[in-house]
Amino acid sequence: MVSIKDIAKKAGVSISTVSCALNGSPKVTKETTAKILAIAKELNYIPNAAARTLKKRETKIIGAFLTDYSGSFFGPLLQGIREMLNQKGYDLIVCSGTQSHRFIPERMIDGAIILDATFSSEEILGYADRGHKLVVLDREVIHPNIRQVLLDNKAGAELAIQYLADKGFTSIVFHTGPESSYDSNQRLQSAKEIAERLQINYIELQGEFNKLSGELAAQQLVQNYSQPVAVFCLNDEMAIGMYNYLAKTNYRVGEHFHIVGFDNIEISHYLQPRLTTIDYSKQKWGALASEVLMKLIANESVENEQIHVTLLEGQSVKKI
Incomplete structure (x- = not known):
């Protein structure tokens, strides 16, 4: 696999110069940046996402953890989550099962929205204690790094x-x-x-x-x-x-x-x-969860939220 070391060697510049150019830094001249980008394209260079994450300490990805995806409930919820995240420059991955929990401590995501009974509240609080930002849709837990967006x-x-x-x-x-x-x-x-x-x-x-x-x-x-x-x-x-x-x-x-x-x-x-x-609006629920998480990640002041519900009358019921 081609690395920035290979690009630096062919371009006749330092590795740090290549790194800066690939990340759009103004420290590198336009001519040098153009040369480095051309070489990267020629060599079919693919950035190492894991290494970039470690350096920037962000992935621009949010995880939505669900117990399962069955039924017709989750589609509008996920649509609301995704649309709000995309507006903020984030992408979404949807996870299910206990093995996916490791995405949080391994910092493969920047934050999580949780509607998943496979998480215990103790596990969630443990992640919050280590600085992870979380929004829960299915429980009441109190922690500075956790917010609740619950149905009424x-x-x-x-x-x-x-x-x-x-x-x-x-x-x-x-x-x-x-x-x-x-x-x-x-x-x-x-x-x-x-x-x-x-x-x-x-x-x-x-x-x-x-x-x-x-x-x-x-x-x-x-x-x-x-x-x-x-x-x-x-x-x-x-x-x-x-x-x-x-x-x-x-x-x-x-x-x-x-x-x-x-x-x-x-x-x-x-x-x-x-x-x-x-x-109630499942799409609004997802969008609000995303909005709250974005504010939490940005260390902005944000409160717990509750989703309003109404009764929609359908079948005609005669009084008994």
């Missing part, structure tokens, strides 16, 4: 339960996400609190934030059906799974089953009847 899960759950209560339901099924999910736990806790305040009975059905768990939950509810059922699915994927299963039965959404989801993912727009769900 509490408000979303309250909107969902109040909506079903206003329709006359005195009992609601909570179809939950994984026990390790911060968002699921926050939504469930808030849903319980408002249900108890409104004197509404509830039962919990454990899920996994995917369509299969929604189908299995619907199957269980159909087997025990005796009267109209209200269900708060803690994400849209599970709500879609319920729709899929019920479509194979004689039970109808909006008549026998009344479902509220959370996330307003694009595919839910095509359900009939339309899914009632908790809506």
